[in-house]
Amino acid sequence: MGTLDLHMHSLYSDDGQYTPEELMALCKKAGLRTAAIADHNCVSGIAAGLRAAQEEQLELIPAVELDCTHDGVNFHLLGYFIEPDEREYGPVEENLLAQDRAACQKRMRLVRAAGIKFDEDFARSLSRNGVVTSEMIAEAALAVDQDRQPPLMAPYYPGGERSDNPFVNFYWDHCAQGKPFFSPVTYQSLREACALIRRTGGVPILAHPGNNLKERVPLMESVFKEDVCGMEVYSSYHTPEQTEFYRVWCEKLGGIATCGSDFHGKTKPSIRLGSADCRGSEDEVLDRLRSARK
Known part of the structure; x- marks a missing residue:
């Protein structure tokens, strides 16, 4: 199990189970040193999470996960080190x-x-x-x-x-998109989502590419042209083969390879905090994210 987990959800996501305070206590128990609460299109839980992380002696990175679309494909875009400005993110959530x-x-x-x-x-x-x-x-x-x-x-x-x-x-x-019970929702473009994250001081990273990108290299190259800085290479969704595929391509494209469990609680009972291990490169990942923000 790793000490870094950059993708988890609190109950401020409609499918999350725990309060930010409970989530930070669970992170401490799991042996994490650094975490990121990335709720769906919402930044309302970040302030409580930061207070709880300080009490638990953890580093919490303010983050968000935005729904967006590019070339007809829906994606999830993570934003790290954002300023949780409700004036920017509130209208997105309400819409x-x-x-x-x-x-x-x-x-x-x-x-x-x-x-x-x-x-x-x-x-x-x-x-x-x-x-x-x-x-x-x-x-x-x-x-x-x-x-x-x-x-x-x-x-x-x-x-x-x-x-x-x-x-x-x-x-x-x-x-999900393309499945028989799919109910379409209009999302902002990937370019707009990247711009929002950048305006609020953050770093845009593509979440769990194996779920949406599906190893389509031309689409991946197109995604990276939209100011995406990296991919969640180490994901609880990825097979070992997918992890290696995205690791290699992330390096080729000059991106940052991040790691996240996408922990929700009861919605995903087999997913544990810290289960998407960055293979000992936690400090390098954080350094590259901080540099990309600058």
Whole structure:
């Protein structure tokens, strides 16, 4: 396990479980020295996280994870060492919340039309902001007896091949871009997201490229032309082969290879803090991020 984890979420993300204070206590227990709370399109938890990190004698890097799009592909862009300016990030969050509230209605209709049973009231009770995420739908659906569900739900029940992280795996398999239950939302461009992070003093890094980039080299080269400074090479999502692929290409493109678990809590139960180890290069990663900020 590493001592650096630059990708985790608090309950200020709609799919996060813990308060920033609880998250910092968990980081301390996991043996981390440096962490970054990167909530989805939101910076509201950073102040509490910084106070808690100081009490736990940890370094917390102010961060954010922005949804954006480039060449027709949706990406997640991490911003490190940002100034958490609500005047800049607040409108982004509010715009996406409004869109997500509408999109989740369509998503639930599509799931029900596929014959998947779930208690909508229970799913709504899991939400803190009126957005019923794909993971919440999955949690509600998995509360229903397996015998009453269609075969496509079988992999997510205990013992199934996708049961390690059943809620988020349901999202990636059925609700992500290009999947049958996908409900589109209009995101800012990758260029706009990079500019926002830069305006607030941060460093833009592409999150878990194996999930969105999918080893498409021309697309990767195009992404790096938009002021992206590196990639989350060491990710809990990546196979060893993917990690090596992105390590090599990140070096070729002159980028910073960062590491992050993408820890959420119950949404991804098999993911542990510090599980995406940078292979002993923690100090080098931090030095390069600080230099890129300057």
